[in-house]
Amino acid sequence: MAEPGTTTTTTPRERYRAQVREEVKKHAWEQIATAGASALSLNAIAKQMGMSGPALYRYFAGRDELITELVRDGYRSLADTFLSVHAAASAYDSRPELAALAHALRGWALEDPHRYFLLYGTPVPGYHAPDDITGIASEIMSVLLDACVALDPDATAPVTPFDTHLAAHRQWADPHPAPATALHRALTCWTRLHGVLSLEAAGHFTGMSLDPAQLYEAELHALLKP
Incomplete structure (x- = not known):
């Protein structure tokens, strides 16, 4: 998107290229929904679009580039969702923000389970992002x-052996200055919520006569405790 006061000029060729790439990605998602990401085939997409395989490769150099675009779009979508929640959060109470992030995560995941599993499911064989x-x-x-730092802004010293471990192994969180206790809470939230979500999105609660939404809320309630 152009900054206010600026103009963005694209040629008809550039607009056509962008349109074709978007259509390719649409067909790719349909393939993933039918057979999974590991079965993604540019030649099959070309056939669906009435193009030759070599012609389609002018728009995507190969399967990995196409997967990268889909993964990038997925992460960008979730990042924008989280940033929107963060921007709307109250400056006086951090607890609703963490809860809102959790609810946003669930809504985003269940809106498109195939997108969710491309990012957080089994890695695609042979693909490296x-x-x-x-x-x-x-x-x-x-x-x-x-959000986790705001829950306990005065926490500084590690209080568990894992906190101590995280204090020395925090590259995954850098450059965020969060103390080890907040790193621990964030990882706990991330793993437990994704655990419920991945089972729900895959249909593993079907037939168990329980409400996955209430299970998710129970996990979130436990995570919000001081």
């Missing part, structure tokens, strides 16, 4: 860390 993907993912964790 580029470094810039990690940068977008760190935005998500940074918002979560802000």
Whole structure:
């Protein structure tokens, strides 16, 4: 998006290229929904679009570039969702923010389970995401860390053996200055909430006669305790 007061000029060729790339990604998501990301095929997409395989490769160099675009779009979508919650949070009470982030995460995941599993499910065999993907993912964790720090702003010293471990192994959270106790809370929130979400999105609660939403709320209630 252009900054206010500036103009962005694109040629018809550039607009057409962007349109074709978006159409390719649409067909890619349909393939993923049908057969999974590991079965993604640019040649099959080309056939659906009435193009030759070599013609489509002018828009995406290969499967990995296409997956990277889908993963980047997914992380960007979740990061923007978290940033929106963060911006709207009350400056006087951090607890609703962490709860709001958790609710936003669940809504985002269940809105498109295939997108969720591409990011947080089984890795695609042979695929390695580029470094810039990690940068977008760190935005998500940074918002979560802000909320966790706000829950206990005076905490500084590690209080458990794992806190001590995190104080020395915090590269995943850098450059955020969160103390080890906040790192621990953030990881606990992330793993427990994703644990419930991944089971729910995969349908593993079907037939168990329980409400996954209430299970998620119970986990969140426990995580919000001081």
